[in-house]
Amino acid sequence: MRDVDEPRTSKVQLCGPFFVEIEGDRLDGALPGRQGRLLFGYLTVNRNRPVERSRLVDVLWPQGPPAGAETTLRGLIFRMRQALGDGCLTGKGQVRLNLPEGVWIDVEAARGAIHEAESAIARGLPKRAWLPARIAHSIAEAGFMPGYEGEGMDEHRRALDDVSLRALDCIAEAGLQLGGAEAAAAERAGRALIAAAPYRESGYRYLIRALDASDNPAEAIRGYEGARELFREELGISPSSSLRDLHAQLLSRRGVAEP
DSSP states (O other): OOOTTSOOOOEEEOBSSOEEEETTEEOGGGSOHHHHHHHHHHHHHTTTSOEEHHHHHHHHOTTOOOTTHHHHHHHHHHHHHHHHOTTSEEOSSEEEEOOOTTOEEHHHHHHHHHHHHHHHHHTTOHHHHHHHHHHHHHHHHTOBSTTOOOTTHHHHHHHHHHHHHHHHHHHHHHHHHHOGGGHHHHHHHHHHHHHHOTTOHHHHHHHHHHHHHTTOHHHHHHHHHHHHHHIIIIISOOOOHHHHHHHHHHHHHTTOOOO
16 A cells, blocks of 8 residues: 555656556556557647647558547547546547646656757757667657657657657767766767768767767777768768867877878
């Protein structure tokens, strides 16, 4: 039995394992099956506005609704209201999810953390960027509702993928500015960026800078050559002027003539 003085937390996790806790009660198992979890996830990320029932039909049946879809949706909403409790799900023609004040939602936490990290980097405060960038990346990397398909799911997945890449940018930049043991994190972040988005030049820039800072100039040059060859063979273009300039500066500092 819960202590009366124990905080009654509310938490929703949509990235990675699905988890719902409302005022201290674990409720994800009480939602009506897979469709109930999909519906809850969609309503959560749209909780600041009511959603038309026709839109919910599209979410649940993206390939086209079957016969009796409205009846099935009505039953799902009824069972969700039973599972979530009074006031959590309101509306008829339009449905809105009302979660307790102060609820922690991972996708919202990731968006807030990446803005905090990028702001800190812009102000030249790498220590303040370090933790929020890690938080944003950890959440986004888990993926938005993995295994669930529905109208609008891909849009949220792309948004979280972008958060993950931006977080890696912040981790790499903060690591380079902090130096020392954190420089290795900058190298790992650069490699992760290249693996996730091979045509995104920031990964190559961070990798080259990190390898150069750790006194690995040959590996840094190889990093540039890898980008140059990929862009030439796959896209028929050269790296940007900023990446070429970084390569030239590296060669100049090492006393090597640019080919």
